[in-house]
Amino acid sequence: xxxxxxxxxxxxxxxxDGYVRACENISxxxxxxxxxxxxxxxxxxxxxxxxxxxxxxxxxxxxxAGSIKIEGRDIAGATxxxxxxxxxxxxxxxxxxxxxxLNPVRRVGDQIVEALRIHEKLSEKDAGRRTAExxxxxxxxxxxxxxxxxxxxxxxxxxxxxxxAIACNPKIIIGDEPTTALDVMVQAQVLQLxxxxxxxxxxxxxxxxxxLSVVGETCDRVAVMYAGQIVEDGPTEKVFExxxxxxxxxxxxxxxxxxxxxxLAASIPGDPPNLLSPxxxxxFHERCSEVSELCRNEAPExxxxxxxxxxxxxxxxxxxxxx
Amino acid sequence: xxxxxAKRDNxxxxxxxxxxxxxxxxxxxxxxxxxVILLVFALMALFGPYLVEITVMAVDGVTQVIHPPTSGxxxxxDDLGKDILAGVIxxxxxxxxxxxxxxxxxxxIGTVIGIVSGFYGRAVDAVLMRITDVFLVIPWLPxxxxxxALLGPSLGNIIFVIGITSWAGTARIIRSQTLSVKExxxxxxxxxxxxxxxxxxxxxxxxxxxxxxxxxxxxVAAVAILSETTLSFLGMGDPTQxxxxxxxxFAFSMGAVSYGxxxxxxxxxxxxxxxxxxxxxxxxxxxxxxxxxxxxxxQ
Amino acid sequence: xxxxxYLLRKFIQxxxxxxxxxxxxxxxxxxxPGDPIRVLIRNPRISAGALERVRDQFGLNESxxxxxxxxxxxxxxxxxxTSFNYRQPVLDIVMERVPATVLLIGTATVLSIIIGVLxxxxxxxxxxxxxxxIGLSFSLILYSMPTFWVAIIxxxxxxxxxxxxxxxxMGMPGAFYSSYWVELASQLRYMFLPTITFALILIGEYxxxxxxxLLEVMREDYMLTARAKGVTNRNMLFRHAMPNxxxxxxxxxxxxxxxxxxxAIQIETVFSWPGLGRLMYSALTNRDYPVLQGLFLFxxxxxxxxxxxxxLLYRYLDPRVKS
Numbered sequence: 013x014x015x016x017x018x019x020x021x022x023x024x025x026x027x028x029d030g031y032v033r034a035c036e037n038i039s040x041x042x043x044x045x046x047x048x049x050x051x052x053x054x055x056x057x058x059x060x061x062x063x064x065x066x067x068x069x070x071x072x073x074x075x076x077a078g079s080i081k082i083e084g085r086d087i088a089g090a091t092x093x094x095x096x097x098x099x100x101x102x103x104x105x106x107x108x109x110x111x112x113x114l115n116p117v118r119r120v121g122d123q124i125v126e127a128l129r130i131h132e133k134l135s136e137k138d139a140g141r142r143t144a145e146x147x148x149x150x151x152x153x154x155x156x157x158x159x160x161x162x163x164x165x166x167x168x169x170x171x172x173x174x175x176x177a178i179a180c181n182p183k184i185i186i187g188d189e190p191t192t193a194l195d196v197m198v199q200a201q202v203l204q205l206x207x208x209x210x211x212x213x214x215x216x217x218x219x220x221x222x223x224l225s226v227v228g229e230t231c232d233r234v235a236v237m238y239a240g241q242i243v244e245d246g247p248t249e250k251v252f253e254x255x256x257x258x259x260x261x262x263x264x265x266x267x268x269x270x271x272x273x274x275x276l277a278a279s280i281p282g283d284p285p286n287l288l289s290p291x292x293x294x295x296f297h298e299r300c301s302e303v304s305e306l307c308r309n310e311a312p313e314x315x316x317x318x319x320x321x322x323x324x325x326x327x328x329x330x331x332x333x334x335x
Numbered sequence: 336x337x338x339x340x341a342k343r344d345n346x347x348x349x350x351x352x353x354x355x356x357x358x359x360x361x362x363x364x365x366x367x368x369x370x371v372i373l374l375v376f377a378l379m380a381l382f383g384p385y386l387v388e389i390t391v392m393a394v395d396g397v398t399q400v401i402h403p404p405t406s407g408x409x410x411x412x413d414d415l416g417k418d419i420l421a422g423v424i425x426x427x428x429x430x431x432x433x434x435x436x437x438x439x440x441x442x443x444i445g446t447v448i449g450i451v452s453g454f455y456g457r458a459v460d461a462v463l464m465r466i467t468d469v470f471l472v473i474p475w476l477p478x479x480x481x482x483x484a485l486l487g488p489s490l491g492n493i494i495f496v497i498g499i500t501s502w503a504g505t506a507r508i509i510r511s512q513t514l515s516v517k518e519x520x521x522x523x524x525x526x527x528x529x530x531x532x533x534x535x536x537x538x539x540x541x542x543x544x545x546x547x548x549x550x551x552x553x554x555v556a557a558v559a560i561l562s563e564t565t566l567s568f569l570g571m572g573d574p575t576q577x578x579x580x581x582x583x584x585f586a587f588s589m590g591a592v593s594y595g596x597x598x599x600x601x602x603x604x605x606x607x608x609x610x611x612x613x614x615x616x617x618x619x620x621x622x623x624x625x626x627x628x629x630x631x632x633x634q
Numbered sequence: 635x636x637x638x639x640y641l642l643r644k645f646i647q648x649x650x651x652x653x654x655x656x657x658x659x660x661x662x663x664x665x666x667p668g669d670p671i672r673v674l675i676r677n678p679r680i681s682a683g684a685l686e687r688v689r690d691q692f693g694l695n696e697s698x699x700x701x702x703x704x705x706x707x708x709x710x711x712x713x714x715x716t717s718f719n720y721r722q723p724v725l726d727i728v729m730e731r732v733p734a735t736v737l738l739i740g741t742a743t744v745l746s747i748i749i750g751v752l753x754x755x756x757x758x759x760x761x762x763x764x765x766x767x768i769g770l771s772f773s774l775i776l777y778s779m780p781t782f783w784v785a786i787i788x789x790x791x792x793x794x795x796x797x798x799x800x801x802x803x804m805g806m807p808g809a810f811y812s813s814y815w816v817e818l819a820s821q822l823r824y825m826f827l828p829t830i831t832f833a834l835i836l837i838g839e840y841x842x843x844x845x846x847x848l849l850e851v852m853r854e855d856y857m858l859t860a861r862a863k864g865v866t867n868r869n870m871l872f873r874h875a876m877p878n879x880x881x882x883x884x885x886x887x888x889x890x891x892x893x894x895x896x897x898a899i900q901i902e903t904v905f906s907w908p909g910l911g912r913l914m915y916s917a918l919t920n921r922d923y924p925v926l927q928g929l930f931l932f933x934x935x936x937x938x939x940x941x942x943x944x945x946l947l948y949r950y951l952d953p954r955v956k957s
Contacts, residue, residue: 068862099864111855116954117877126873127863160953176863468647469654471889474937476896477914481930484918485662557778564780565900570919583783587904592786593801595794604783611778 013084015216016042016184021078023064032287034060035240042184045214049227051263052237053284058220062186066099082183101131104182106173106190113173114161121157124176131180146175150205167198171205178209184216191226203230224263228252236260239285239295246321256323258300294326302327359624366620372613380431383424391416404598411598414589422582423602430578433494434560440498441555442505446548449509450536454517470503479562483571490573497562505551509544516543550621557614564607579603648942655934660705663927714928719920724928728910734804735909739898742832750837751883754844755871761849769841777838781897785904788831799827802906828905835897843886848879881952888944891937
């Protein structure tokens with residue numbers, strides 16, 4: 013049985029003048045101990061897709077369709093109270109380093125103890141002991157549990173966040189750009205730590221990032237998102253060796269400069285479309301170098317290229333047909 | 336040399352901003368309500384005193400004092416038999432005048448201190464901000480009362496007292512904006528071509544802090560109107576002038592409360608509340624228009 | 635730690651402010667138009683000789699600097715002058731009135747903070763609903779009313795028309811009570827209306843600030859973390875949002891002190907409450923300058939002191955500013 017199976021997940025944001033089609037027909041699956049990278053520009057819907065899994069979205073977000081199964085159990089229709097128990101226990105999240113994800117007026121230790129006591133029947137004292145152990149595991153001096161978030165450096169705060177995320181032994185961890193805004197050295201250390209812990213505990217991971225090099229290092233599979241849709245997904249090596257969607261190709265050729273960051277804008281002219289009224293046909297056609305008349309009028313279908321490797325582009329269908 | 340050009344540019348910018356400003360403001364219902372109320376009172380203050388006259392109500396030669404509302408005297412009479420409705424209408428002029436004049440003084444002091452403090456920085460800033468802090472921390476009403484008592488009751492003194500005690504908040508806001516404006520390239524450029532300090536402050540910084548001055552004026556005006564009312568009520572007003580505050584002062588000291596003379600106590604107070612409320616509404620609307628962060632939140 | 639240095643700096647700043655106020659207090663009462671002594675004595679037909687004697691007595695023939703020195707010397711020995719009206723030392727008169735005012739201000743402030751914070755939370759939680767809109771409008775309207783006018787309306791409704799509460803004062807002079815409880819009940823009846831009125835005046839601002847501050851905090855990243863951890867709505871509010879949202883309220887208490895004092899003057903005047911505010915009003919109407927001067931100094935220093943305390947409280951509540 014698969015650890016996580018997502019089918020046709022569709023989430024819209026409701027605004028005064030219509031729906032923002034933030035993610036549409038997202039299908040993903042994840043095995044125990046597997047890591048999948050969700051890649052795309054900002055506002056391509058990666059975070060919305062991931063947060064939709066446990067409904068952590070703002071009030072105006074609506075999950076319109078789709079099923080979400082954790083070990084075969086469908087949680088798409090779960091009540092808020094049921095979700096509360098699924099959150100952190102089944103799926104935990106590591107938020108962006110630049111975010112203010114730790115409460116500034118509460119001690120970091122207490123914030124981990126809180127998570128432990130919600131999901132495990134632990135006494136205050138035992139939870140405190142577990143927190144100290146978790147600190148050791150993420151290589152922070154356990155005396156620092158009594159400190160406040162502002163007393164930690166960015167990298168250290170991210171370690172605290174990781175300690176908090178693994179506290180209840182979740183089956184799945186979502187990393188929402190966990191290393192963005194950290195400097196390169198620290199970034200590598202934090203990723204390394206996350207990898208070690210993930211393998212030790214056999215956790216599934218969804219890594220949201222715009223940085224393909226991170227995916228190459230850590231993920232077994234990758235899903236490339238553009239304008240709310242998955243345009244290509246497959247085993248990491250396959251996608252890297254034979255990128256099949258023009259967008260994926262552009263992403264990979266843009267990769268990487270000395271800083272480890274790519275400048276997409278330079279290689280793909282134009283801006284991502286407004287998802288309030290996405291363009292007809294293929295959503296990428298306005299920026300695509302290989303655009304044809306068909307692309308403007310008709311939305312492409314998903315094409316299976318090899319086992320587990322799929323992409324969504326008219327060009328591929330033609331090629332496949334020719335073969 | 337090209338200062339005239341810079342000047343024209345700045346004011347053209349201001350004009351363009353004003354037009355787009357209005358198109359956003361128009362969509363704010365709170366701001367529109369405030370504007371309408373204020374307009375009604377402005378018209379009342381402008382024309383009211385020419386249209387009505389304070390008459391004394393008498394029946395068979397007997398003055399009707401503290402009389403409840405009747406058909407001829409819609410808001411009844413006071414302790415001297417005078418028409419309260421006419422008083423309220425006529426009182427609007429001086430009440431608003433005092434409020435606006437005090438606001439003007441307050442805004443001028445606040446803006447000058449704010450800009451000078453932010454522009455020069457260092458010792459000038461330290462001294463001016465120390466003084467500003469003192470004015471912020473001193474309880475405002477006792478200070479105004481003491482000054483008004485020492486200067487004696489007159490309209491000019493009331494205006495002066497309110498103006499001189501209420502500028503500190505403005506100064507702080509303008510100062511912080513000046514700090515950011517003075518780092519902008521065109522100020523650097525102006526300095527590079529040898530513009531004087533006064534010139535830079537007046538032509539480059541002032542136009543850029545203007546939206547803030549504008550928004551703050553409205554809030555200070557609300558405070559100034561309330562202050563006038565309160566000072567007059569506590570006996571610091573000019574007894575020869577009709578203002579809403581003075582009407583309330585006489586009503587209270589002549590025992591209107593124990594008479595239950597609501598027609599004497601309510602109307603002037605309601606006028607004050609409406610005017611203050613209209614300024615507050617406009618202030619809120621301005622805040623939303625000028626602060627895009629707030630606007631986005633409403634989506 | 636840095637805390638001590640900070641405290642010292644704040645304390646010195648407060649001291650400087652006090653000194654400036656003393657300085658202002660001295661000169662304000664000497665820049666009056668005309669001969670100060672004529673105002674002080676209030677007898678237009680005083681003889682030239684008598685006038686000269688009084689001038690000597692007040693040290694007005696000395697230089698300004700010497701006068702200021704004498705003023706300071708008297709001040710630090712607790713001599714604030716003698717009241718024209720009561721023929722008593724100003725300090726004694728002032729101290730006699732302190733308890734009544736502290737009782738009124740204290741009760742009203744505590745009441746208004748509790749109710750205001752509570753309402754602010756409710757409105758923020760139900761934002762956009764009818765309760766929220768009605769509540770907000772009421773807060774704005776209350777905020778726009780002159781304090782004394784609200785007091786007058788309260789007296790008119792509850793003491794004149796319905797006669798549930800006494801018109802004013804702090805108790806019946808010379809009354810005998812059968813028991814302590816009857817006496818307490820009677821005192822509470824006198825206290826009720828002024829306190830409620832005062833609280834009503836103050837509530838609006840606490841409601842507004844609490845509402846907006848809570849709305850702001852609820853958008854913070856750490857609130858999302860809390861939700862992701864499976865924290866209940868209740869605990870999200872009390873453990874995560876409130877400790878952060880209360881910070882601006884504490885700041886407001888400090889800023890509001892001056893406003894509260896102004897309110898006390900008006901409320902005590904309308905309700906004949908025998909405290910410092912009422913004393914100020916009678917000193918104003920009687921042109922009792924020594925009392926006015928002493929009172930002004932006393933109130934201002936009290937406010938500066940309270941401000942200093944509020945600042946300390948803030949430092950204590952927000953761990954970020956400690957280091």
